[in-house]
Amino acid sequence: MVKQKTIQSEITLTGVGLHTGKEVTMTLKPAPVNNGFTFVRVDLEGCPVIEADANYVVNTQRGTNLEKLGVKIQTSEHVLAACIGCDLDNVIIELNESEPPIMDGSSKYFVEAIEKAGIVEQEAERYYYVVKEVISYVDENTGSEIIVMPSDEYQVTTMVDFGTKVLGTQNATLKHMSEFKTEIADARTFSFLHELETLLDHGLIKGGDLNNAIVYVDKEISEKTMVNLKKAFGKDNISVKPNGILDNLTLHYPNEAARHKLLDVIGDLALIGCRIKGKVIANKPGHFVNTQFAKKMSKIIKIEQRNHVPTYDLNKEPLMDVTKIMKMLPHRPPFLLVDRIIEMSDSHVVGLKNVTMNEDFFVGHFPGAPVMPGVLIVEAMAQTGGILILSSVPDPENYLTYFMKIDNVKFKHKVLPGDTLIFKCDLISPIRRGICHMQANAYANGRLVAEAELMAQIAKNQ
Structure with missing residues (x-):
């Protein structure tokens, strides 16, 4: 990295x-x-x-x-x-x-x-x-x-x-x-003489001198141009070197x-x-x-x-199944919204949820045309991120995770029964004093369905 x-x-x-x-x-x-x-x-x-x-x-x-x-x-x-x-x-x-x-x-x-x-x-x-x-x-x-x-x-x-x-x-x-x-x-930087004449006529290259620009002489220098060049560069004499460059400069490379x-x-x-x-x-x-x-x-x-949609092997043995997740998170069904953790490092975590018609929220949320509520997608991303932050302490069962801030939330596509949601949370900055700032993305059906910047803090469960 x-x-x-x-x-x-x-x-x-x-x-x-x-x-x-x-x-x-x-x-x-x-x-x-x-x-x-x-x-x-x-x-x-x-x-x-x-x-x-x-x-x-x-x-x-x-x-x-x-x-x-x-x-x-x-x-x-x-x-x-x-x-x-x-x-x-x-x-x-x-x-x-x-x-x-x-x-x-x-x-x-x-x-x-x-x-x-x-x-x-x-x-x-x-x-x-x-x-x-x-x-x-x-x-x-x-x-x-x-x-x-x-x-x-x-x-x-x-x-x-x-x-x-x-x-x-x-x-x-x-x-x-x-x-x-x-x-x-x-x-x-360099210029040709014919360009230089135009620039001088238009009042440009006021800071120019023979030490900060190579001038290639691609035409005869008229008397008027010579006067203008002497005035612009503050020189009494200006000449052309044998290699066709205005004097006072030597090329560093051919x-x-x-x-x-x-x-x-x-x-x-x-x-x-x-x-x-x-x-x-x-x-x-x-x-x-x-x-x-x-x-x-x-x-x-x-x-x-x-x-961009990351790809994961969903048939691979998960890092954490729902039983292990419940040992770390205090949430329980119907409010536990993560089924598996399939990947995790010090700076990111990937979780999964299978959305079924049996979800409790479908009973009252558009029952005739069921759509997973956007706020619950955000909550599911936060729970996935909670696994990451709780993994930074030796006794996660003694901590609770609290939201501090949610920014730049965008919902791109509907999530329907039968969809498999993938949540990916990446740290925006290192975890300090129990505060976690992360970019969270949710994917389904090969496309981004939601994104948000989340900030959360863990605190001892008194």
Whole structure:
């Protein structure tokens, strides 16, 4: 079981935003389990939070830009790539402007900051989406395509072709995410001269200089452009190196552009919201196709999570039959709603109930069209969870279990006589001081019929 991870202590970086040109302070802070990556605008009233979620992407021009309720985050991909590359799950990213500092145009300084802050394991288990079949997204306008195929671990390959003499076809591959720091993190962002001219004309890249972006010169530099470049970069002289790059920079790798595109893919796919076990192949990737693919993956994963039904061998010898259950639970028929416990660990329990026409509640609950009351399904899930919490003490017969809170209850389908109900309860957080917080799901006929977050406490039976 792989545990979730966050940083050990908070750490602050300062710099300028590439497009805004504004000084910005960014603080990375430890985050609780299941928080994911969240941006916080501390410069705005109420410190609004924007989750790193593909569904909040509103613009992909020169970076991946998020917006929630009018609050914006620009160029999110480099810091998110660093978080994934450092094997993190939960981080709070505080900003006093809309855009993280560009630093040198890579993820290098973010990775160094994370390592300086330290990384710690958390109590909760990391969720992986295991890719079982090829999933793809194609941008018909550009020919860009991203696919993911089954693999035992997360791998990324990027293939780029810019169709220019100065920068042609390049490939880059990351087979193990542990190599992100040494192979990908210091690959810097880049631009072509013709793009740079447009950006300068539109007042963008105000924070740009020759130290945070590689500029490939794909055309003759006009006198007007040379004047604008000198002014934008604060330089008296600018020239083109023999390899077609604007001066003051030396490439870290011959395929640095492809490596940076791979960095961008990792940062953009962080917006899916969970880890992937699959191999990603991106042909001519860009922020638009990356984030569209992330949206598609996020939707597929949510649907599968919602509809996922675990399978169990119901003919297998149960861990506890009804006699053993009654030795632990104080409930008795007709209010005992669990027939068997078929699986249990320190963090989860699975129970079963056979629903028959002989149930007492069918006498008065829609007797002409019998349906199991939803509240009793919730009670049955709670009784199953009660087995888990009572198993944490050496003398469960001396304890009673009491409800403290019920949240997010949803009833999906009717439960009828003849159905077999399966209850699965997973701890949301470790049991402490006799308090158990769990996610409970009920299944019947191969589908989810009810779900709820339950909190209960055990107390000595005085």
